[in-house]
Amino acid sequence: MQKIPLALAFEGMILAQEIKNPDNPEGPPLCGKGVVLSSSLIERLNKIGVQSITVEGHPVKIEGEKTLDEELSSLDYRFRKVKDDPSMKILREIYRVQIIKAKN
Amino acid sequence: MGNKVNEIKRIVQDTKSLPTLPGIVLKISKLAEDDKSSVNEIARLISSDHILSAKVLKLVNSPFYGFSGRVSTISNALILLGVNVIRSLALSSSIFEIMEKSVVGLWEHSFGAAVAANTIAKILQLPDAEEISTAALLHDIGKAIIKIKLEEDYNQLISIIKEKDISMIDAEHEFLGTGHPEIGEWIARTWFLPEKLIEPIACHHNVKKSVIHKTKTAAVHLADILVKASDFGFSGDDIVPRIQTEAWDKLDLNEKILEEIVQETEDRLIEAKNFSLEIQTSGEKQS
Ligand SMILES: [Fe+2]
Ligand SMILES: [Fe+2]
Numbered sequence: 236m237q238k239i240p241l242a243l244a245f246e247g248m249i250l251a252q253e254i255k256n257p258d259n260p261e262g263p264p265l266c267g268k269g270v271v272l273s274s275s276l277i278e279r280l281n282k283i284g285v286q287s288i289t290v291e292g293h294p295v296k297i298e299g300e301k302t303l304d305e306e307l308s309s310l311d312y313r314f315r316k317v318k319d320d321p322s323m324k325i326l327r328e329i330y331r332v333q334i335i336k337a338k339n
Numbered sequence: 340m341g342n343k344v345n346e347i348k349r350i351v352q353d354t355k356s357l358p359t360l361p362g363i364v365l366k367i368s369k370l371a372e373d374d375k376s377s378v379n380e381i382a383r384l385i386s387s388d389h390i391l392s393a394k395v396l397k398l399v400n401s402p403f404y405g406f407s408g409r410v411s412t413i414s415n416a417l418i419l420l421g422v423n424v425i426r427s428l429a430l431s432s433s434i435f436e437i438m439e440k441s442v443v444g445l446w447e448h449s450f451g452a453a454v455a456a457n458t459i460a461k462i463l464q465l466p467d468a469e470e471i472s473t474a475a476l477l478h479d480i481g482k483a484i485i486k487i488k489l490e491e492d493y494n495q496l497i498s499i500i501k502e503k504d505i506s507m508i509d510a511e512h513e514f515l516g517t518g519h520p521e522i523g524e525w526i527a528r529t530w531f532l533p534e535k536l537i538e539p540i541a542c543h544h545n546v547k548k549s550v551i552h553k554t555k556t557a558a559v560h561l562a563d564i565l566v567k568a569s570d571f572g573f574s575g576d577d578i579v580p581r582i583q584t585e586a587w588d589k590l591d592l593n594e595k596i597l598e599e600i601v602q603e604t605e606d607r608l609i610e611a612k613n614f615s616l617e618i619q620t621s622g623e624k625q626s
Contacts, residue, residue: 317580
């Protein structure tokens with residue numbers, strides 16, 4: 236999932252998290268998880284003052300953001316001192332899968 | 340080297356120059372320890388401090404504790420979560436301020452560790468999930484103290500870490516003759532924190548050393564590793580340490596459960612990142 240400013244939202248994106256009402260964050264959410272954005276919905280959210288939303292996948296490229304390859308080699312670098320540890324190999328593999336999933 | 344350790348100990352234990360916990364937090368701590376004090380008494384005490392009340396409620400409803408958007412009053416919070424949790428929350432909200440004043444990266448590391456620890460505790464169904472989060476939030480408090488009280492040494496440590504490609508804890512032992520777990524333990528004792536918080540602080544890099552609260556220590560040890568693996572925040576170095584066998588066994592880990600923990604932690608860290616930014620900016624507004 237990716238959190239993006241509402242200004243970058245477009246039709247067809249799927250909400251990965253509910254949208255809270257900015258005037259009443261503890262009240263009922265404006266929109267539930269899994270909802271597909273329409274342009275009228277985006278407009279309505281904009282009027283209400285919603286600043287950002289969390290959507291599924293990774294639809295927006297952010298400047299300075301690492302590419303998949305960069306992410307994976309930086310993961311390997313972080314694990315450089317525990318390369319031969321069996322349980323750390325398992326952990327690194329779990330993160331590798333997570334990173335790939337987050338990029339898709 | 341011995342002189343250096345003594346000097347550090349002296350500086351850290353010089354309570355006059357230390358970051359202090361607000362008196363109200365110490366009072367809450369005392370009340371919470373006393374079986375005779377009632378929930379109402381504690382609720383009244385917290386409610387008398389509006390800023391603390393607001394902070395506690397904000398934390399209760401944050402991704403940090405995972406009760407999102409359901410708790411709106413201190414008495415509700417106390418009834419729902421219990422006295423110990425609220426004590427942890429009051430303590431955490433004060434620690435936030437001390438950590439914020441040190442380094443943003445370290446603060447994010449600590450906050451991320453708290454989120455990870457909370458996730459670990461919930462998935463493994465460990466008792467006292469909130470205390471485990473608080474312990475994780477505090478685990479590197481010793482680093483914050485080094486940064487605040489011994490800034491030159493802190494900068495020296497950072498260059499040693501880069502130069503030799505070693506971890507913060509190794510650099511501390513080499514250069515200071517002691518480490519942030521010990522320093523954290525000293526300060527935790529001057530704050531009269533309970534043993535279940537002190538042990539994870541003192542032993543999170545050496546789980547074997549933990550005696551009474553080994554499960555909490557193991558959870559904090561793992562949480563620290565997960566935030567580092569996730570590249571969330573900055574703890575002083577970028578080296579992921581190994582999960583110690585004692586921790587792996589104590590938590591009865593396996594690949595499947597570790598995967599579940601990582602997945603859930605990663606999801607919550609995304610929320611935590613936003614919350615961390617939010618709480619930092621709201622802090623700026625207040626001061
Ligand atoms: Fe540490
Ligand atoms: Fe740490």
